[in-house]
Amino acid sequence: xxxxxxxxxxxxxxxxxxxxxxxxxxxxxxxxxxxxxxxxxxxxxxxxxxxxxxxxxxxxxxxxxxxxxxxxxxxxxxxxxxxxxxxxxxxxxxxxxxxxxxxxxxxxxxxxxxxxxxxxxxxxxxxxxxxxxxxxxxxxxxxxxxxxxxxxxxxxxxxxxxxxxxxxxxxxxxxxxxxxxxxxxxxxxxxxxxxxxxxxxxxxxxxxxxxxxxxxxxxxxxxxxxxxxxxxxxxxxxxxxxxxxxxxxxxxxxxxxxxxxxxxxxxxxxxxxxxxxxxxxxxxxxxxxxxxxxxxxxxxxxxxxxxxxxxxxxxxxxxxxxxxxxxxxxxxxxxxxxxxxxxxxxxxxxxxxxxxxxxxxxxxxxxxxxxxxxxxxxxxxxxxxxxxxxxxxxxxxxxxxxxxxxxxxxxxxxxxxxxxxxxxxxxxxxxxxxxxxxxxxx
Amino acid sequence: xxxxxxxxxxxxxxxxxxxxxxxxxxxxxxxxxxxxxxxxxxxxxxxxxxxxxxxxxxxxxxxxxxxxxxxxxxxxxxxxxxxxxxxxxxxxxxxxxxxxxxxxxxxxxxxxxxxxxxxxxxxxxxxxxxxxxxxxxxxxxxxxxxxxxxxxxxxxxxxxxxxxxxxxxxxxxxxxxxxxxxxxxxxxxxxxxxxxxxxxxxxxxxxxxxxxxxxxxxxxxxxxxxxxxxxxxxxxxxxxxxxxxxxxxxxxxxxxxxxxxxxxxxxxxxxxxxxxxxxxxxxxxxxxxxxxxxxxxxxxxxxxxxxxxxxxxxxxxxxxxxxxxxxxxxxxxxxxxxxxxxxxxxxxxxxxxxxxxxxxxxxxxxxxxxxxxxxxxxxxxxxxxxxxxxxxxxxxxxxxxxxxxxxxxxxxxxxxxxxxxxxxxxxxxxxxxxxxxxxxxx
Numbered sequence: 062x063x064x065x066x067x068x069x070x071x072x073x074x075x076x077x078x079x080x081x082x083x084x085x086x087x088x089x090x091x092x093x094x095x096x097x098x099x100x101x102x103x104x105x106x107x108x109x110x111x112x113x114x115x116x117x118x119x120x121x122x123x124x125x126x127x128x129x130x131x132x133x134x135x136x137x138x139x140x141x142x143x144x145x146x147x148x149x150x151x152x153x154x155x156x157x158x159x160x161x162x163x164x165x166x167x168x169x170x171x172x173x174x175x176x177x178x179x180x181x182x183x184x185x186x187x188x189x190x191x192x193x194x195x196x197x198x199x200x201x202x203x204x205x206x207x208x209x210x211x212x213x214x215x216x217x218x219x220x221x222x223x224x225x226x227x228x229x230x231x232x233x234x235x236x237x238x239x240x241x242x243x244x245x246x247x248x249x250x251x252x253x254x255x256x257x258x259x260x261x262x263x264x265x266x267x268x269x270x271x272x273x274x275x276x277x278x279x280x281x282x283x284x285x286x287x288x289x290x291x292x293x294x295x296x297x298x299x300x301x302x303x304x305x306x307x308x309x310x311x312x313x314x315x316x317x318x319x320x321x322x323x324x325x326x327x328x329x330x331x332x333x334x335x336x337x338x339x340x341x342x343x344x345x346x347x348x349x350x351x352x353x354x355x356x357x358x359x360x361x362x363x364x365x366x367x368x369x370x371x372x373x374x375x376x377x378x379x380x381x382x383x384x385x386x387x388x389x390x391x392x393x394x395x396x397x398x399x400x401x402x403x404x405x406x407x408x409x410x411x412x413x414x415x416x417x418x419x420x421x422x423x424x425x426x427x428x429x430x431x432x433x434x435x436x437x438x439x440x441x442x443x444x445x446x447x448x449x450x451x452x453x454x455x456x457x458x459x460x461x462x463x464x465x466x467x468x469x470x471x472x473x474x475x476x477x478x479x480x481x482x483x484x485x486x487x488x489x490x491x492x493x494x495x496x497x498x499x500x501x502x503x
Numbered sequence: 504x505x506x507x508x509x510x511x512x513x514x515x516x517x518x519x520x521x522x523x524x525x526x527x528x529x530x531x532x533x534x535x536x537x538x539x540x541x542x543x544x545x546x547x548x549x550x551x552x553x554x555x556x557x558x559x560x561x562x563x564x565x566x567x568x569x570x571x572x573x574x575x576x577x578x579x580x581x582x583x584x585x586x587x588x589x590x591x592x593x594x595x596x597x598x599x600x601x602x603x604x605x606x607x608x609x610x611x612x613x614x615x616x617x618x619x620x621x622x623x624x625x626x627x628x629x630x631x632x633x634x635x636x637x638x639x640x641x642x643x644x645x646x647x648x649x650x651x652x653x654x655x656x657x658x659x660x661x662x663x664x665x666x667x668x669x670x671x672x673x674x675x676x677x678x679x680x681x682x683x684x685x686x687x688x689x690x691x692x693x694x695x696x697x698x699x700x701x702x703x704x705x706x707x708x709x710x711x712x713x714x715x716x717x718x719x720x721x722x723x724x725x726x727x728x729x730x731x732x733x734x735x736x737x738x739x740x741x742x743x744x745x746x747x748x749x750x751x752x753x754x755x756x757x758x759x760x761x762x763x764x765x766x767x768x769x770x771x772x773x774x775x776x777x778x779x780x781x782x783x784x785x786x787x788x789x790x791x792x793x794x795x796x797x798x799x800x801x802x803x804x805x806x807x808x809x810x811x812x813x814x815x816x817x818x819x820x821x822x823x824x825x826x827x828x829x830x831x832x833x834x835x836x837x838x839x840x841x842x843x844x845x846x847x848x849x850x851x852x853x854x855x856x857x858x859x860x861x862x863x864x865x866x867x868x869x870x871x872x873x874x875x876x877x878x879x880x881x882x883x884x885x886x887x888x889x890x891x892x893x894x895x896x897x898x899x900x901x902x903x904x905x906x907x908x909x910x911x912x913x914x915x916x917x918x919x920x921x922x923x924x925x926x927x928x929x930x931x932x933x934x935x936x937x938x939x940x941x942x943x944x945x
Contacts, residue, residue, distance in 0.1 A: 062747060062748050062774065063721070063747055063748040063749055063773045063774070064773075064774050064775075064776055065773055065774065065775045065776070065785060066775075066776055066778075067775050067776065067777045067778070067788075068778055069630060070627050070628060070630055070775065070788070071626055071627055071628070071629065071630045071792075072630065073626070073792065073795070074627065074775075074788055074791065074792070079791045079792075079794065079795070082791075082794060083791060102582065102583060105578055105581070105582070108577075108578055108581040111581060113556075113559070113580075113803065114555075114556050117555070135550075136547055136550055137763075138555075138763050139547070139550040139553060139761040139762070139763040140544065140547070140550075140761075140762060140763055141544065141757075141762045141763070142763070173615055173765075173797040173801075174797060174798055176794075176795070176796065176797055176798045177796065177797050180795065180796055184513055184515070184652060185512050185513055185516065186512065186513070187513060188511060188512055188513045188514065203795070203798075206794065206795035207795050207796075209795065210626060210792060210795045210796070211653075212654075279505070305504060305505060306504050306505040307505055315583075319581040319582075320581070320582060320583045321579075321580050321581040321582055321583070321584070321801055321802045321803050322801060322803065323615075323797065323798070323799070323800070323801040323804075331505045331506075331507055332504065332505065332506050332507065333506075333507045333508075333509050333512065333516075334506055334507070334508055334509065335509045336508075336509070336510060343507060346509075346512070346516055349516065349521045349524075349525060350513075350515065350516070350521075350652060352521065352524060352618075352645075352648060353515070353521070353618070353622065353645070353648035353649050353651065353652045354618065354619065354622055354649075354652070354796065354797075355615040355616060355618055355619050355765065355796075355797060356616055356618045356645075356765070357765070358765070359615075359763055359764060359765040359801055359804050360763045361555065361763050361764065361803070361804065361807070362765075362801050362803065362804065365803070
């Protein structure tokens, strides 16, 4: 029988990031009764109000009202359709209305989630081992796993409470140049990033764009969580500030609609010039690459999302209003529960940040946060969370964990925090975990 | 404004295969009145009978009847779901029933069309510049464009009327070894391949599997067109003959259901062993890679396909019966029309094959078949077809074109053949095209 040696297969299969995702799934299945702050999944409550047939009909009616006969509009759902997408005009309208992003529909590609968008952009930009992707450290594993799959070199750039350290990025650009390499793009999630919950300060946003101009790289902006900002506190999307077409803006409908649609998008209005002088948008190039990945995004899924948008006046803000309230309620509840349950004290060195939006809170412990500790937490206290080290391509995060409260209800958050605090009181002190793991593994 | 030089971007963007797809789309849009034998798209007639709501309900009822509550079953549609897929048991049942492929559901991954399956398999197997993918020459551009995106080396292996030349593949394996390289996999579409229409003879199938064992490579079997075989003439799928787990079987629901679902699958029951001795299926490894490409296949789309299958007794054969009849009727009609319209003669050297199934007929001309000739055909005779050179990674196909009749009706086929024959009588003689192109371009 055919045996394949993993060592002889592509290096991305040995990537610790993919390993860690596998381990998280595995431990969740072994402890089904554990209360989990691990997955960053959307809350299921809005699913009960979804009416897929109505959304699809709504899109078909819209398509029929523009340039097509009703028969042609209905057939769109079942055919392949253009690689660049079918609902670009509707998404472009929403981006203009809600985020002040002025993008031509032709500069968009509708993708199979934000993940495919990341893969396509990296593939287009990373041409050789000398081309590097800079990422905020910590950062979303989706971008680093896509880089790993493509064999792209990653340069970690630290962040602080105000987001990406632009000075460090500037230095990284110079260092790369000195070694004959080049930072082609920098990935950031400026609004309540996964996993740190950090929001990039307004002034940093402008400095990042200036540096991109100076050093000639593109900024890959991931806007998954911007919709959770408290009303009136929103900061401008990098793309809305982008006078020099330095920003590639990546979005997803997984959080504002639902993940099962697998629909995301990328705004890539940069101009690509061929040696013969002809020019196309970067979006058109991404669409060509997409034919080799998924051919096109399911038109039925696109119709679902477009129909949902149209039912809410074509506005992402309207569409996400109740979800935004729900996620802020959960986050406030989590932070309040942590305060309430820790009134009696916690081991020294346990601390966490207090984001105003997003799905995530980051907690530092005075002990190593690893698979062993997670196993103990699950087995003895029935509570799960995510170790942060896999989110740190620069090698940090060994003492931090991520708490996600997005898909839980208030009672579950309360119960989870009680379990978590009991766990912390027992094990968040140097020396405790190792001793017990010896016992567990025997 | 940001200008990107295509030369500084990934080499796959300069791949002539992607260029040629772009050109075909462009010429179709410039000649909307032309009758087109170019796209291999499925016929739209079955779309009018589709009832998406019913299929989704059918799947949800099935899911609720197995291991889930009705609420959990309904929520499946909207959540992320497992990377490996949600309908693996239903697809595995169908493969066993219809193709004699005995695969555990855990050895399947449900993908975003067959295209994603190809990309994932190549990514897993191609670890270095020394790892080669062998392909039948000509072959489907989806596999060569995926190889190009991953920077994988491709070894073209000729085919004859009985399919892949296994002796030539054997020699290619030896030649690769002599140069320190290795053929890791060989892609074939044994049943009425796109673009050649060739079917691999039964004896060749067995020899290919023997060689795979001898030379330790995997066979990537693409089964997109097997369902169009005249009843009683089917040859066994390579995977059904595969006693040594040498075959990775790739399929799509684009033709037997509809393309807009973007659902395909891959059977990968090979065992992958890690250095620590642990073992998983290749399918599990592909699913890990999939988290970096599309995360998972839309559960709504999976539900649609599974519901359609269940409505047809869980049988691909039942599901595809009317489509199979339709495509054979079209193919027979095309071949008859070619015979009828050419009774008055054709230029010497115009000839074509006569497949009994599939979507495609290959035609050889005594003149170069290129973009110039296609432009003339569109402009002067209102008929389009596909030049074959991009399908030939080995550099051949300069004098052949592909005719597809899959999405046309009989009257359109008749009219198209009349136009095609008029075109051939005028231009399929050495010297004619060049002279006229001079005129056109002035």
